[in-house]
Structures are given as structure tokens and as C-alpha cells.
Amino acid sequence: MKQNKDKWIDDLKEQISGYEVPGAGAGWDALSRKLDAGAAGKAAGGASAGTAAGRGWKVRAGIAAAAAAAVAAVVLLLPEKSEDSAVAVNSPVTEVVDNAAAEVPASEALSDAPVLDAASAAAFAANAAVDAVPTASGAAAAAISGVVSDLQPAAAGSAPSAAAGSEKAADAPAGQSSPITVEKADAAGTAARTVKTVTDKSFEDLLAEAYPDEGVPEGRRHGWNITAGTSAVGAGAGEALVATRALSRIEGIFIPPLFYSFDLKSSPVYSEGMISSGVSSEMSGNPSSSATCNSVDMAQVKSGNVASEFSDKAVSYTHRQPVRISLFISREFGAASAVESGLVYSIHRTEYAFAASGTKSNVRTLHYLGIPLNLRWNIVARPQFDAYLKAGAMAEKCLGGTNDIYLRPDTRTLYLSLNGAAGAEYLISDHLGIFAEPGISYYLPNDSYTISIYNDNPLSFSLNAGVRFRL
Amino acid sequence: MTERELYDGCLAGDRNAQKELYENTAPSMLGVCLRYLGNRADAEDVMQDAYIRIFSSLNKFHYKSAGSLSAWMSRIMVNSSIDFLRKKSRLQAGLPVIEGAVPDIEEEPEPSSVRSVPAAVLMDMVASLPDGYRTVFNLVAVERMRHREVAKMLGISIGTSTSRYQRARRMLARMIESYEKSTK
Numbered sequence: 001m002k003q004n005k006d007k008w009i010d011d012l013k014e015q016i017s018g019y020e021v022p023g024a025g026a027g028w029d030a031l032s033r034k035l036d037a038g039a040a041g042k043a044a045g046g047a048s049a050g051t052a053a054g055r056g057w058k059v060r061a062g063i064a065a066a067a068a069a070a071v072a073a074v075v076l077l078l079p080e081k082s083e084d085s086a087v088a089v090n091s092p093v094t095e096v097v098d099n100a101a102a103e104v105p106a107s108e109a110l111s112d113a114p115v116l117d118a119a120s121a122a123a124f125a126a127n128a129a130v131d132a133v134p135t136a137s138g139a140a141a142a143a144i145s146g147v148v149s150d151l152q153p154a155a156a157g158s159a160p161s162a163a164a165g166s167e168k169a170a171d172a173p174a175g176q177s178s179p180i181t182v183e184k185a186d187a188a189g190t191a192a193r194t195v196k197t198v199t200d201k202s203f204e205d206l207l208a209e210a211y212p213d214e215g216v217p218e219g220r221r222h223g224w225n226i227t228a229g230t231s232a233v234g235a236g237a238g239e240a241l242v243a244t245r246a247l248s249r250i251e252g253i254f255i256p257p258l259f260y261s262f263d264l265k266s267s268p269v270y271s272e273g274m275i276s277s278g279v280s281s282e283m284s285g286n287p288s289s290s291a292t293c294n295s296v297d298m299a300q301v302k303s304g305n306v307a308s309e310f311s312d313k314a315v316s317y318t319h320r321q322p323v324r325i326s327l328f329i330s331r332e333f334g335a336a337s338a339v340e341s342g343l344v345y346s347i348h349r350t351e352y353a354f355a356a357s358g359t360k361s362n363v364r365t366l367h368y369l370g371i372p373l374n375l376r377w378n379i380v381a382r383p384q385f386d387a388y389l390k391a392g393a394m395a396e397k398c399l400g401g402t403n404d405i406y407l408r409p410d411t412r413t414l415y416l417s418l419n420g421a422a423g424a425e426y427l428i429s430d431h432l433g434i435f436a437e438p439g440i441s442y443y444l445p446n447d448s449y450t451i452s453i454y455n456d457n458p459l460s461f462s463l464n465a466g467v468r469f470r471l
Numbered sequence: 472m473t474e475r476e477l478y479d480g481c482l483a484g485d486r487n488a489q490k491e492l493y494e495n496t497a498p499s500m501l502g503v504c505l506r507y508l509g510n511r512a513d514a515e516d517v518m519q520d521a522y523i524r525i526f527s528s529l530n531k532f533h534y535k536s537a538g539s540l541s542a543w544m545s546r547i548m549v550n551s552s553i554d555f556l557r558k559k560s561r562l563q564a565g566l567p568v569i570e571g572a573v574p575d576i577e578e579e580p581e582p583s584s585v586r587s588v589p590a591a592v593l594m595d596m597v598a599s600l601p602d603g604y605r606t607v608f609n610l611v612a613v614e615r616m617r618h619r620e621v622a623k624m625l626g627i628s629i630g631t632s633t634s635r636y637q638r639a640r641r642m643l644a645r646m647i648e649s650y651e652k653s654t655k
Contacts, residue, residue, distance in 0.1 A: 016502075021514075
């Protein structure tokens with residue numbers, strides 16, 4: 001049918017494609033004069049035009065490279081959010097923990113605690129080397145390794161081992177220092193990150209009530225190294241983020257997270273088995289940084305300390321890989337660039353379990369909707385193949401989700417991210433192509449109170465694939 | 472002389488070879504330029520400049536087989552014609568009014584006897600198309616380029632390329648249909 005419809009076009013092409021204009025050859029004399037007079041100049045003009053075209057490509061490539069470098073620089077150089085406040089807020093907790101630790105043997109407490117154990121730390125150590133390359137700079141990787149290596153002695157000796165080289169750990173009295181060895185992993189000045197805490201005044205007030213006579217020693221407020229352990233960077237596609245976090249709720253007041261640490265697990269598949277395995281190993285009771293945090297909580301329970309109220313709200317959680325569905329519309333301008341925007345819907349699932357309920361797990365689901373704005377540059381354009389770079393930003397909000405009191409959705413905060421990707425597209429036809437875009441995203445710090453993979457793991461990799469229609 | 476001998480002679484700067492190549496190929500090359508530009512004066516100017524480009528850049532062309540030189544020269548004519556239209560801003564000029572004059576929903580006639588229409592008449596019909604339509608039509612229907620390549624070459628969207636081609640087809644089909652009726 002199509003052949004019949006185009007037959008007259010084929011006939012037309014045959015008629016006009018070889019059309020010869022009579023008398024055209026008479027212009028040789030004029031051409032000869034031009035060749036004699038200025039062929040060299042014309043040739044130079046042509047050559048310079050070619051050079052300009054080449055320069056244009058180089059300029060576009062330069063812009064693309066600069067944009068990629070800018071995104072990388074922002075990602076690597078942005079200061080970590082609220083680390084100071086994390087220390088300030090957590091310090092009262094550490095004081096509570098100190099007192100309790102003196103009363104309860106750590107090993108006893110550890111047996112009940114849902115914690116990150118040494119095995120987890122060791123696993124992380126192995127994973128860190130793998131993750132470091134695709135995730136962050138070599139310096140960040142070094143920092144991660146350093147943290148892990150610091151954790152291992154603590155596990156072996158059950159000692160109050162703040163990490164060696166940690167200034168604040170060295171300041172802590174050995175006799176009192178509980179094995180909470182959560183340490184900032186930013187010693188190397190990298191993006192490695194361990195702890196994030198939201199300031200909450202009411203919690204400090206609560207502690208003051210718990211210690212009406214002695215209060216909270218000022219020196220102790222900053223006496224802890226929050227270990228942490230892990231880098232927020234780098235949960236790539238196919239990697240699970242396992243975290244442990246303590247939450248508290250007292251008299252109906254939601255206390256924001258006091259501390260948490262999380263660990264990267266190398267897991268190509270987000271299976272239930274993998275997640276459970278990660279959680280169960282955390283609960284095996286080997287002393288480690290996070291382990292001691294929770295063990296102290298348990299100690300509070302046993303000692304009847306007021307702080308025991310925190311312990312049964314300790315929660316271990318695991319972020320599953322978000323699933324994202326996008327609809328983009330783009331407008332090409334020029335032959336090699338385009339601006340694109342659209343809607344991006346993401347569904348996030350977080351499995352969590354409270355210490356009090358053992359391994360019983362719940363799933364929190366959050367729905368996000370984002371509006372991206374990207375620029376795209378073609379770097380290769382073949383008849384049926386395109387390769388391109390793109391960079392841009394996205395504003396995203398949580399639409400809602402599971403309204404658990406401890407993991408309630410934050411529909412107020414705007415999540416801003418910087419995104420970069422390199423893509424390849426195969427053109428099936430003029431109007432239809434399939435593409436794949438490995439990319440990197442960095443979520444800017446915000447004040448959200450809810451647990452989110454965006455905050456726990458601001459730097460992430462993604463692989464987008466889909467179909468592109470050209471109208 | 473054969474095409475190969477002409478090529479070798481032109482490459483060596485032999486003015487006689489250049490003249491012979493010009494005289495042999497100018498009618499068809501002017502036809503190419505005329506197809507894109509629609510009027511002979513512009514076509515001749517562009518062709519002259521294109522020949523200068525050809526003779527000055529012949530060392531960049533690698534002769535492969537008979538016909539490859541004329542095919543290469545033809546591509547230079549096409550590119551020179553499009554450059555000319557671009558410089559004159561004629562690829563966009565006047566399109567909105569004309570685009571509105573040809574409803575997209577109109578059914579395209581199917582001319583049955585294009586072969587019976589003289590080539591000069593068909594050339595006139597093509598020449599009567601708006602520059603933007605004519606260019607896309609030539610690139611797609613004659614040069615067999617894909618809309619995606621046309622879009623990149625002309626700096627327009629694929630959708631624009633497609634719609635211009637379809638409208639050019641409809642316009643030509645109506646002209647041919649009307650010519651057939653008038654000659655019966």
C-alpha cells in the first residue's frame with residue numbers, strides 16, 4: 001500500500017534527479033576567471049568555515065564537560081549538613097549511655113540489640129572498595145576504608161574504642177566511654193558521611209528532667225565521636241542501603257532521629273532474602289559501633305533508666321531501590337542540543353523493624369513527584385544512533401504515603417537534586433527511539449524530618465531506559 | 472577523458488581537465504542547484520561557487536569508482552545550495568502563511584502518470600514550492616535522507632521536517648493532477 005502511494009514520488013525522483021539544464025556549460029570562462037583570481041582565497045574561506053564548524057563542536061563538548069565538572073564539583077564540595085548539630089543533639093544521649101554502660105556489661109546488652117555488627121562492618125569494608133570507584137572520589141573511598149578498619153578492633157576487644165585518630169574519642173574517659181563508636185567518616189575531608197541528626201529541643205529538655213541534679217555535663221556533650229561508619233555516597237543501582245536508627249517518642253511528642261548509621265550492602269537484587277539477611281546479621285550481637293549504641297539503649301531498659309524509653313523505639317530500616325517512572329518532553333534547538341522537562345514519579349519503599357518487635361518488619365511506602373529541567377547535548381549523531389550528555393536539576397516533593405508515626409511522610413519539604421547523565425539512543429525510525437541513560441544524582445541537604453533515601457544517600461547512580469517519541 | 476582521468480588531471484591543477492569536467496557536469500549540477508533554489512540566477516551563482524570549492528578541495532576526495540566523483544560534486548552542490556538558502560534566511564521565510572493554506576487533513580491525490588509529465592515541467596513545479604518545503608522535499612524524496620538527518624542538517628525539528636515533506640507532497644500531487652487534467 002505504501003509502495004503504491006509512494007510510486008509517483010519514485011517516478012518524480014527519477015524524472016528530476018538527473019535533470020540537466022541546457023547551456024549550463026557556457027559559464028566556464030567566468031569560472032576560470034574566478035579560479036585565477038581568487039580560488040586560494042575562496043578555499044581559505046571554505047577551510048575556515050570547516051574550522052569554525054569543528055570549533056563549534058569543541059565548544060559544545062567544552063560546555064558539556066564544564067557542566068559535568070560543575071555537577072561533580074558541587075557533589076564533592078558541598079558541605080555536609082547538620083554535622084555540628086548532630087554532635088550537639090547526640091551528646092546528651094551519649095551521656096545517658098555512658099552512665100548505663102557502667103552498669104551493664106556490654107556483651108549482655110549486645111545480645112539483644114538490633115545492631116550493625118562487626119560482620120556487617122567487615123562486609124562493608126569489602127563493599128566499600130567496590131563501591132568507591134563508581135560512587136565518589138578516591139579520597140572518599142579511603143575514608144570509608146579507614147572507618148571500617150577502625151571498627152574492627154572495637155569489635156574484637158569490646159573496648160570503648162573510639163576510633164584511633166579520632167580526636168574526640170581520645171578525649172573521652174576510657175572507663176566511661178561506652179562502646180558507642182560512631183565516628184564521623186569525614187576525617188579525610190571527603191563526602192563520606194556517617195551521622196545525621198535533626199535538632200530537637202524538647203529532647204534536651206527531657207534529658208534535663210532525667211538528670212535534675214547533675215544535668216548534662218557540658219564536656220560530654222561533645223565527647224562522642226559519632227561513628228558511623230558509612231558513606232552516604234554511593235548506593236548505586238542494585239545496592240541496598242541498610243540503616244539502623246534510633247527514634248523516640250515520649251508523651252506524644254515525636255522526637256526526631258537521635259542518631260543513626262547506615263551501611264551499604266552490595267546487593268544486585270533487592271530481594272527479601274538479602275534484606276532479611278542484612279538485618280539478621282545486624283542483630284547477631286557482635287560489638288561494633290552501632291551495636292553499642294543499641295546495646296546501651298537496652299542497658300537503659302535493664303537499669304530502669306529513664307532513657308529506656310528510647311530503646312524500644314530503636315528501628316532498623318532498609319531502603320529498597322526507588323522505582324521511577326518519567327515522562328519527558330523536550331524541545332530541540334539547533335542541531336545538537338535540547339531542553340527537556342516533564343514529570344518524574346518515584347515510589348520509595350523502606351522496610352523497618354522496631355527493636356521491641358524483633359524481626360517483625362513493616363514497609364513504609366512514599367510517593368514522590370518531581371519536575372526536572374535538563375539540557376541535553378548530542379556528542380555523536382549518526383543516522384540511527386545518538387550519544388549525548390545531559391545535565392540539569394529537579395525539584396521533587398513527597399505526595400504522601402504510609403503514615404506511620406515514626407516514619408511519617410514529609411509532604412512539605414522540597415527535595416532539590418542536581419543530575420547528570422550520559423545517554424545513548426538507537427533510532428528505530430524517525431519518530432521512535434530506545435535509549436539508555438546511566439546517570440548520577442545528588443540531592444541537596446534539606447530540613448526534612450522523615451527518613452528518606454534522598455537524605456540517607458544523597459549521591460546515587462541510576463540507569464534510566466525507555467522509549468523516546470519524536471513528534 | 473574518463474572521469475578518473477579528469478579527476479587526476481584536476482587534482483594536478485590541469486586547467487583543461489577542469490574545463491572538461493565542468494562542461495561535462497555543469498548541466499546536471501545546475502539541475503541540482505535549480506532543484507533546491509528554484510531560480511536559475513541563484514542556481515548559477517551557487518554552482519559557480521560550488522565548483523570553486525570542488526576544485527580547491529579535490530585533494531580531500533578519494534576516487535573510488537566511476538560515478539563517485541559526480542556523486543561527491545552533487546553533494547557539494549546540495550550543501551552549497553542549502554548554505555545559500557540559510558544565509559538568505561529563506562529556509563523559514565513565508566512559511567507560516569503557506570503552511571496554513573494547505574490543511575493537514577486534506578487527502579493527498581495520487582498522480583498516476585508522472586512519467587508522462589516533462590521533467591522541465593516537474594522542475595517548475597518543484598521550483599514553485601516554498602523554499603523550506605522544496606528543500607525538505609528534495610532531501611527526503613530525491614536524496615533519500617531520513618527526516619532525522621534532514622532535521623539536523625537544517626536545524627529544524629523532525630516534526631517540522633515531516634510536516635513540510637507531507638505538505639510539499641500534497642502540493643506537488645495537486646499540481647501534477649491539475650497538469651494531467653489540463654493536458655487531457
